[in-house]
Amino acid sequence: MKLLRKLLWTYMPILVIMPLFFIVLSLVPNRYASAYRDTGRKVFIKKEAGGYKLYRNGRPFFVQGASGSAFLEQLREAGGNTIRTYDTLGLAAILDEAQKNDIAVIVGLPMPMSVYRDYFYADDEKVNAMTEAFRHTVTRYKDHPALLMWCLGNEPVMTWKPGYSAFYKAYNRMLNMIHATDPDHPVTTTVPNFNIAQVMMIRNKVPGLDLISFNTFGKLEQLNGQLEKYDWLWSGPFLVMEWGAYGPWESELTAWKAPLENTSTKKAEHYRYMYDKLMPLKHPNFLGSTVFFWGAKQEVTPTWFSMFSETGGPTESVTVMKELWKKTGHDAGLPRLKYMLVDGKGARDNLMFRPGSARSAEFFLEGDNKAEIASVRWRIMEEDWYKNDKRKRPPATLLDTLAGMSNGRKLLFKAPAKEGPYRIYVSIADEKGNIATANTPFYVLK
Structure with missing residues (x-):
């Protein structure tokens, strides 16, 4: 009995406060809504009857894209219209090549994860240096015609845990700087899957973001249901920024914990199924997606996420995306x-x-x-x-x-x-x- 009373005394505030917090949050209008007004910007998100749309140069723009930085001509030929980068290395050349191929660019601005709150975000000198570096990048490229939007951090982890005020202060400082320097382009960030806690913290701590982007692989099948179930928490615009083959963390393992990789043929079938059956294509707030990974990438193996070989040979997944984007017939002449x-x-x-x-x-x-x-x-x-x-x-x-x-x-x-x-x-x-x-x-x- 004493133990029960102790547990109730310890956890009762949480049991009472947390539901009240969610109730209050659900009653507060989404603060991002006021940001979506057409003020002559090059790229903006417009709230329309029943949902949101992305506009580029005055026209509706639905993202049919890929994550990477290479093979932009092949991306255009496949029917893609957007590339998402993870950093700013060689950005000038990427933007120029994208413009030549009529490809829009989501520029990734890499930043340390929130867990480095003491080492990095509590250090004013480090934060100042990063903010100025980002300011220089944004100022240099904000008028490039290929620019679509900025992605501030890739899964920086918007944690609910106490002690992260320095991270949120720094993040909002950089976000506000981007908006002030470049009011013509939206800013997003990514979260892994539909993470309720992180979405809640974005809504509460980083209201200035224009949209959320989800990185999701095997859990893409849950996204539609989560968006419907938690629309009281997030009813704003979103992208699916990473999706594709099941990740090594979602795969079967050998006795020594080596993940088992599907053949490229099986992956291509998986890409088709995910886009056709699982992608929230009919959701009114869905602005598009960027498939992962348009290029060759080492992650556990050199082939796991790679849609191309190191020498540029396309796998069947590239052709599948062409079939999906351009609504072409199935190409049965590929090696399987x-x-x-x-x-x-x-x-x-x-x-x-x-x-x-x-x-x-x-x-x-x-x-x-x-x-x-x-x-x-x-x-x-x-x-x-x-x-x-x-x-x-x-x-x-x-x-x-x-x-x-x-x-x-x-x-x-x-x-x-x-x-x-x-x-x-x-x-x-x-x-x-x-x-x-x-x-x-x-x-x-x-």
Whole structure:
């Protein structure tokens, strides 16, 4: 009984105050609404009957975009109209190339996450330096015709926890500076999925943002329901800034925690399903999306999110986006991989080999594959995601382990001599350079 009274005494204020807070918040008009007035700005968000629309140069603009900074000509050819960058490196060239291809640019302004409140945001000198750096960037590029909007931070974490006043003060300072320096373009930020707490803190602590952008992968299927259920919390405009293949954090794992990656063919099917069936295309406040990732990117593997190879070969996902954006028919002439087997087994079999042992790998094509395979590339890479940054490029390809091909689809190789986790990759290409990829993790155990 004493314990129960102690718990009630401790948590009763929270149980009473939190519901009252949500009730009061739901009754307060969304403070961002007054920001959406057409005052002759180049880009603005307009509240119309039943929802919001984005306008660019006086015309409605729906974002059909991608995250990245390269292959802008291919983006235009696929029907895309927007690229989203993560930083300002080479921004002048990106904006110029985008303008040449009639592509709009969402410029990412990178900033430390809120967890660095003591190291960074409590240091006036550091905050001043970042604010002035952003001011210089905004001033330099605010009149570029390719600019669409600014994205202040990528998942900076709008936390509800106490002790973050320095972060919110600095964030609002930079946000206000951008608006004052460039009133012609909206400002957004990103949150992972529809995070109720972070959306609440944006509404309460950062009311000056013009819209919210969601980074969401496997949880995209929940977004429509969350937007409807919590419209009292956020009924403003939004973008889906990152979406695409299931993330490594959402995938099956081997016994040594290596995530299992789908083939590029399976990913392409996933892109089509997500956009057609899960994307909130009919939501009145939806301003568009940017698919992830338009280029080649190392994240756990070199192929996980990459819609292109390192040399620019497009995967089937690029063609799928063209079908979705331009409403074209399905292109059945691309290389399509079904799966890969190593010693006749799949990745779920937790493949463990002795050093130097003779092994084989083989890939299998989908039954409806109609493409002529012009080239096959095999690679074995050591993995170190378990001890280092998952975005760090793996050690060099171990070409000495490759013993040769027994036929067009089967590789004979020797397991590496060094103990540890590895992954074997295959990339097949047709005569036009379209590629399909697959990989299988394995472990060398002495």
